[in-house]
Amino acid sequence: MESRWVGPDGYEIVPAYRQGRQVLRVRRHGQVIADCLSVEEVARYVDLADLCEVIPLPVRTGGARMAAK
8 A cells, every 4th residue: 555644624645646757646635736746845735744644554354363361
């Protein structure tokens, strides 16, 4: 899964490609706001300190495990 950062007010930043070049795509409530070439450009739209990286957890297969006693 790709990296993804979310912030307040529905902002989301994801890596993307535009014309063969990697950009940071800024979306708000699913709408594309901008494709930024640098982190400084992203900071024009959202406070970087407010962003949280979304880290996917591995999917557990099989049965549920019990905690050790």
